[in-house]
Amino acid sequence: MIDALRKVLKRLHYPIEVMLVCVRWYAAYPLSLRHIEEMMAERGVTVDHATVHRWAVKMLPILAVMFRLRKRPVGTSWRMDETYIKVGAEWKYLYRAVDKVGRAYPEFCVRGIA
Secondary structure (H helix, E strand, O other), X not given: OHHHHHHHHOOOOOOHHHHHXXXXXHHHOOOOHXXXXXXXXXOXXXXXXXXXXXXXXXHHHHHHHHHHHHOOOOOOOEEEEEEXXXXXXXXXXXXXXXXXXXXXXXXOEEXXXX
Protein backbone atom coordinates (compact mmCIF):
# COMPACT_ATOMS: atom_id res chain seq x y z
CA MET A 1 0.00 0.00 0.00
CA ILE A 2 2.93 2.33 0.64
CA ASP A 3 3.89 1.82 -3.01
CA ALA A 4 0.47 3.10 -4.07
CA LEU A 5 0.96 6.23 -1.95
CA ARG A 6 4.47 6.73 -3.37
CA LYS A 7 3.07 6.44 -6.89
CA VAL A 8 0.47 9.13 -6.16
CA LEU A 9 3.02 11.47 -4.54
CA LYS A 10 5.68 10.90 -7.20
CA ARG A 11 4.95 13.96 -9.34
CA LEU A 12 3.66 16.30 -6.65
CA HIS A 13 6.05 19.17 -5.91
CA TYR A 14 5.05 20.28 -2.41
CA PRO A 15 6.53 18.81 0.77
CA ILE A 16 4.58 15.80 1.99
CA GLU A 17 3.91 17.46 5.36
CA VAL A 18 2.13 20.39 3.67
CA MET A 19 0.01 18.09 1.53
CA LEU A 20 -0.97 15.84 4.42
CA VAL A 21 -1.90 18.79 6.65
CA CYS A 22 -4.12 20.26 3.94
CA VAL A 23 -5.80 16.93 3.18
CA ARG A 24 -6.29 16.22 6.88
CA TRP A 25 -7.91 19.60 7.49
CA TYR A 26 -10.14 19.10 4.45
CA ALA A 27 -11.25 15.62 5.55
CA ALA A 28 -11.51 16.17 9.31
CA TYR A 29 -13.09 19.60 9.61
CA PRO A 30 -15.95 21.41 7.84
CA LEU A 31 -13.61 23.79 6.02
CA SER A 32 -13.87 24.93 2.44
CA LEU A 33 -10.91 24.63 0.13
CA ARG A 34 -10.57 28.42 0.10
CA HIS A 35 -10.42 28.44 3.91
CA ILE A 36 -7.57 25.94 3.77
CA GLU A 37 -5.84 28.10 1.17
CA GLU A 38 -6.11 31.11 3.52
CA MET A 39 -4.91 29.12 6.54
CA MET A 40 -1.86 27.90 4.65
CA ALA A 41 -1.14 31.47 3.47
CA GLU A 42 -1.14 32.57 7.12
CA ARG A 43 1.57 29.95 7.70
CA GLY A 44 3.63 31.23 4.78
CA VAL A 45 2.75 28.48 2.28
CA THR A 46 1.25 29.59 -1.02
CA VAL A 47 -1.11 26.92 -2.31
CA ASP A 48 -4.18 27.19 -4.53
CA HIS A 49 -7.52 25.75 -3.45
CA ALA A 50 -7.75 23.69 -6.65
CA THR A 51 -4.38 22.12 -5.83
CA VAL A 52 -5.65 21.12 -2.37
CA HIS A 53 -8.69 19.55 -4.04
CA ARG A 54 -6.47 17.53 -6.41
CA TRP A 55 -4.41 16.33 -3.44
CA ALA A 56 -7.56 15.27 -1.61
CA VAL A 57 -8.92 13.40 -4.62
CA LYS A 58 -5.62 11.55 -5.09
CA MET A 59 -4.68 10.89 -1.46
CA LEU A 60 -7.90 10.27 0.47
CA PRO A 61 -8.82 6.91 -1.11
CA ILE A 62 -5.34 5.53 -0.48
CA LEU A 63 -5.18 6.93 3.06
CA ALA A 64 -8.63 5.48 3.82
CA VAL A 65 -7.46 2.00 2.82
CA MET A 66 -4.25 2.36 4.84
CA PHE A 67 -6.13 3.54 7.95
CA ARG A 68 -8.71 0.77 7.59
CA LEU A 69 -5.91 -1.83 7.55
CA ARG A 70 -4.39 -0.40 10.76
CA LYS A 71 -7.70 -0.08 12.60
CA ARG A 72 -7.99 -2.26 15.68
CA PRO A 73 -10.79 -4.81 15.66
CA VAL A 74 -13.74 -4.01 17.87
CA GLY A 75 -15.43 -6.76 19.80
CA THR A 76 -19.15 -7.32 19.72
CA SER A 77 -19.62 -7.55 23.49
CA TRP A 78 -19.54 -4.28 25.45
CA ARG A 79 -20.66 -3.22 28.88
CA MET A 80 -20.60 0.00 30.84
CA ASP A 81 -18.54 0.40 34.02
CA GLU A 82 -19.95 3.21 36.10
CA THR A 83 -19.71 4.45 39.65
CA TYR A 84 -20.10 7.55 41.80
CA ILE A 85 -17.31 8.91 43.97
CA LYS A 86 -17.09 11.90 46.26
CA VAL A 87 -14.25 14.29 45.41
CA GLY A 88 -13.95 16.96 48.08
CA ALA A 89 -17.55 17.96 48.72
CA GLU A 90 -18.78 17.16 45.20
CA TRP A 91 -20.10 13.85 43.81
CA LYS A 92 -18.59 12.76 40.49
CA TYR A 93 -19.95 10.20 38.04
CA LEU A 94 -17.25 7.95 36.52
CA TYR A 95 -18.01 5.82 33.47
CA ARG A 96 -16.25 3.91 30.70
CA ALA A 97 -17.01 1.38 27.99
CA VAL A 98 -15.38 -2.03 28.55
CA ASP A 99 -15.10 -4.93 26.11
CA LYS A 100 -15.43 -8.59 27.13
CA VAL A 101 -11.73 -8.95 28.06
CA GLY A 102 -11.78 -5.85 30.27
CA ARG A 103 -10.05 -3.28 28.02
CA ALA A 104 -11.47 0.20 28.50
CA TYR A 105 -12.06 2.56 25.55
CA PRO A 106 -11.56 5.38 26.54
CA GLU A 107 -10.26 5.52 30.09
CA PHE A 108 -12.60 6.66 32.83
CA CYS A 109 -14.57 9.75 31.95
CA VAL A 110 -15.56 12.10 34.74
CA ARG A 111 -18.72 14.16 34.93
CA GLY A 112 -19.85 16.32 37.81
CA ILE A 113 -23.17 15.63 39.48
CA ALA A 114 -25.31 18.62 40.27
